[in-house]
Amino acid sequence: RRVTDLPPVLFLFSGQGSQQGGMGRELHARFPVFRDVLERCEELAAPRLGHSLLEVMFAEADPRLQDTRCTQPAIYAHQAALTALWRERGVHPAAVFGHSIGEYAAAHAAGVYDLETGLSIALRRGELAAAVADQGAMAAILGDEAEVAAVLAAFPGVAIAAVNGPATVTIAGARAEVEEALRHLREQGLESRPLPVSHAFHCPLIEPMLARFGSFLRGQAFAEPQIPILSGCTGEYVAA
Numbered sequence: 001r002r003v004t005d006l007p008p009v010l011f012l013f014s015g016q017g018s019q020q021g022g023m024g025r026e027l028h029a030r031f032p033v034f035r036d037v038l039e040r041c042e043e044l045a046a047p048r049l050g051h052s053l054l055e056v057m058f059a060e061a062d063p064r065l066q067d068t069r070c071t072q073p074a075i076y077a078h079q080a081a082l083t084a085l086w087r088e089r090g091v092h093p094a095a096v097f098g099h100s101i102g103e104y105a106a107a108h109a110a111g112v113y114d115l116e117t118g119l120s121i122a123l124r125r126g127e128l129a130a131a132v133a134d135q136g137a138m139a140a141i142l143g144d145e146a147e148v149a150a151v152l153a154a155f156p157g158v159a160i161a162a163v164n165g166p167a168t169v170t171i172a173g174a175r176a177e178v179e180e181a182l183r184h185l186r187e188q189g190l191e192s193r194p195l196p197v198s199h200a201f202h203c204p205l206i207e208p209m210l211a212r213f214g215s216f217l218r219g220q221a222f223a224e225p226q227i228p229i230l231s232g233c234t235g236e237y238v239a240a
Contacts (some may be wrong), residue, residue: 008094009194011109013079014098015096017195019071024078025058033088034081041119055203068198068218072101072126079105080115080214100201109224124216128197128209136200137175139182143190145169151188155181161202
């Protein structure tokens with residue numbers, strides 16, 4: 001079938017935890033458009049990080065990839081480069097949707113801001129998150145929201161951070177309480193796995209960064225979305 005005959009495509013941009021060693025290395029070597037996006041991100045990110053972003057991304061097991069200061073710009077850069085590659089191949093999203101840091105890549109894909117502005121936001125978000133003292137932990141649970149919430153009622157330091165599907169929930173909070181909550185969830189027959197993140201995102205522990213991040217964002221320039229964006233918070237299409 002011709003590309004023009006295919007049904008509309010929605011691009012989904014994942015959040016932190018999707019990073020992995022070697023991310024983008026082979027695509028960077030093979031496709032000029034992918035390489036160009038990553039190299040432009042490298043120029044902006046390296047001075048801020050104090051080291052090469054691409055060196056960390058391309059390594060098989062660089063511990064710096066798990067540092068949120070590096071993780072967030074790495075995911076943003078990789079997703080922006082993938083978007084450019086798909087578009088060069090004739091695959092254009094009819095709408096975009098992102099979770100967490102992926103929502104910033106989705107906004108770039110929709111034309112809300114240019115590549116460099118989005119990367120600057122990802123870098124600042126990672127820096128502020130890294131500065132939060134109480135790091136906490138996160139875990140993915142195979143269970144529905146009601147089941148998980150019933151167990152978490154006994155753990156005030158743990159919150160539901162994301163409802164990813166009818167039977168997939170992410171929790172976040174103080175590390176000791178998350179570990180104890182996981183033990184109770186397993187006793188209820190619910191499978192779980194810790195997430196490779198440096199902080200407990202999407203829960204009250206991250207709130208100390210919000211004022212400074214909001215102040216930073218108010219200094220950025222945003223444009224009208226050129227294609228629809230689904231909100232990761234409401235599931236509805238967002239206006240400007």
